[in-house]
Amino acid sequence: MPGKTILIGNSFLSIDLVEKIIHGNLKIALHPAAKNKIRRCRKFLEQKLKNDSSPIYGVNTGFGALHHVTISPSQIETLQHNLVRSHACGTGNVVRDDIVRLMLLIKINSLAQGYSGVRLQLVERLIYFFNNDILPVVFEEGSLGASGDLAPLAHFSLPLIGEGEVIFNGKRLNAIAAHKKLNISPLKLVSKEGLALLNGTQYMNACGIYLCMKAQKLLRAANRTAALSLDAFDCHTSPFDADLNALRKDKSQSAVANQISVLRKGSQTAARKKYHVQDPYSFRCIPQVHGASMAEISRLAEVMADEANAVTDNPVIFPGKNKIVSGGNFHGEKLAFALDFAAIAISELGSISERRIYLLLSGQRGLLPFLIHDAGLNSGFMIPQYTAAALASMNKQLCTPSSVDSIVSSNGQEDHVSMGANAANKALKVLANTERIISIELFTAAQAMEFRRPMKSSPVLEKLLHNLRKEIPFLKKDRLMKKEMEKALDFLHSYFAPDN
Numbered sequence: 050m051p052g053k054t055i056l057i058g059n060s061f062l063s064i065d066l067v068e069k070i071i072h073g074n075l076k077i078a079l080h081p082a083a084k085n086k087i088r089r090c091r092k093f094l095e096q097k098l099k100n101d102s103s104p105i106y107g108v109n110t111g112f113g114a115l116h117h118v119t120i121s122p123s124q125i126e127t128l129q130h131n132l133v134r135s136h137a138c139g140t141g142n143v144v145r146d147d148i149v150r151l152m153l154l155i156k157i158n159s160l161a162q163g164y165s166g167v168r169l170q171l172v173e174r175l176i177y178f179f180n181n182d183i184l185p186v187v188f189e190e191g192s193l194g195a196s197g198d199l200a201p202l203a204h205f206s207l208p209l210i211g212e213g214e215v216i217f218n219g220k221r222l223n224a225i226a227a228h229k230k231l232n233i234s235p236l237k238l239v240s241k242e243g244l245a246l247l248n249g250t251q252y253m254n255a256c257g258i259y260l261c262m263k264a265q266k267l268l269r270a271a272n273r274t275a276a277l278s279l280d281a282f283d284c285h286t287s288p289f290d291a292d293l294n295a296l297r298k299d300k301s302q303s304a305v306a307n308q309i310s311v312l313r314k315g316s317q318t319a320a321r322k323k324y325h326v327q328d329p330y331s332f333r334c335i336p337q338v339h340g341a342s343m344a345e346i347s348r349l350a351e352v353m354a355d356e357a358n359a360v361t362d363n364p365v366i367f368p369g370k371n372k373i374v375s376g377g378n379f380h381g382e383k384l385a386f387a388l389d390f391a392a393i394a395i396s397e398l399g400s401i402s403e404r405r406i407y408l409l410l411s412g413q414r415g416l417l418p419f420l421i422h423d424a425g426l427n428s429g430f431m432i433p434q435y436t437a438a439a440l441a442s443m444n445k446q447l448c449t450p451s452s453v454d455s456i457v458s459s460n461g462q463e464d465h466v467s468m469g470a471n472a473a474n475k476a477l478k479v480l481a482n483t484e485r486i487i488s489i490e491l492f493t494a495a496q497a498m499e500f501r502r503p504m505k506s507s508p509v510l511e512k513l514l515h516n517l518r519k520e521i522p523f524l525k526k527d528r529l530m531k532k533e534m535e536k537a538l539d540f541l542h543s544y545f546a547p548d549n
Contacts, residue, residue, distance in 0.1 A: 064357075105364065144201070152252060165362050195463050197250055208224040275339065284319075286319050334401075392444075428527060433530055443482055
């Protein structure tokens with residue numbers, strides 16, 4: 050799809066389409082119907098302000114606990130600029146570029162629904178940023194996930210008015226320098242625009258979509274790695290029987306069982322006679338655990354897709370019904386729930402993986418202790434398992450739900466918050482940890498399979514082994530394992546695409 054422009058704002062923006070746009074570096078443009086909706090809403094707001102002096106939250110009033118303060122017509126534009134500046138209080142690490150691109154895309158899609166009262170010019174400038182890969186510098190920490198992601202979205206919005214910083218062509222520039230380089234002028238925000246930019250769930254939503262895309266790939270890696278470990282540990286095929294798994298009435302469980310069966314089809318190690326009656330749970334219960342994780346990740350995708358097509362600022366404007374409604378669509382509770390559960394689900398993929406690593410090193414079923422000759426002189430795979438255990442333990446600590454927490458802000462006006470951004474940040478850390486654990490399992494299982502030779506695994510798994518061996522040779526004696534673990538992680542990131 051190179052060079053293709055995707056029209057947005059008049060149809061459902063699915064996760065699949067988002068992934069095509071982001072990974073394909075596609076351009077976007079507003080659908081003509083979306084342009085009409087934006088113009089109509091803006092015209093309605095301007096007429097309302099001209100003909101009616103009634104207070105409209107955040108348009109001619111202060112914000113949060115200052116909602117009772119009336120702002121004069123001559124100060125309305127200053128109010129919007131002050132809002133962006135004063136709320137840019139983020140801290141911590143800079144948000145990764147691909148998440149900021151997602152923030153741009155879904156903020157554009159939200160404003161394109163035509164309920165926010167912004168000018169078409171503002172949305173078009175956001176599209177210009179997206180299409181030219183001009184990425185505002187945003188910071189991870191500082192959002193309560195209540196009135197939306199105020200601090201992240203304030204940093205996100207600063208470059209529009211010529212303040213803050215951007216990443217452009219791989220370099221971090223102040224916004225004024227970027228504007229000069231691009232030969233464009235900063236925008237002057239008008240009524241409602243600063244508020245429409247800052248109110249919204251686009252940070253936690255972008256993190257959730259990013260998590261979905263990465264977690265689907267991780268599931269694929271986890272299933273293939275588990276299948277290899279099953280062969281390496283000389284495990285039964287019976288726990289993956291279709292009839293057995295169908296009795297659980299769980300589609301995800303059955304899907305995982307079927308995937309494992311397909312992956313092991315033609316495996317000599319799987320087919321050979323077993324002298325043990327059952328396998329440990331970390332092998333036998335892969336369909337039940339991976340399947341449960343799959344279901345939660347699917348649920349996350351549903352929630353995040355709906356949110357990417359939602360209007361989450363405040364107040365919202367209904368030109369056709371002649372009303373402006375102040376409410377709480379920015380509250381991130383459902384996102385916080387979904388992110389918390391997804392973090393737990395992803396953590397469990399790492400937890401069960403670490404147990405399989407441990408057993409592969411145990412010296413059982415004809416495998417050498419720590420999968421190395423001359424154990425004692427060589428430590429082999431002893432310490433990669435320590436690393437996996439440390440990461441699995443960290444994940445358990447990170448999986449305390451953020452969504453059960455709340456803290457009062459804005460002098461009591463914002464007295465219940467979702468902590469959805471904290472849930473997002475934790476979930477991303479859990480994902481990164483789990484990727485490392487599964488890459489260690491892959492590295493370990495590949496070593497164990499060498500002790501099963503001359504027997505072979507299935508054609509699919511032998512292809513996996515062949516490609517991994519191009520990067521990481523069999524460990525005959527101790528070498529620097531840190532380097533090998535990093536190679537395994539790089540392999541996991543590159544290999545487990547849908548066409549492999």
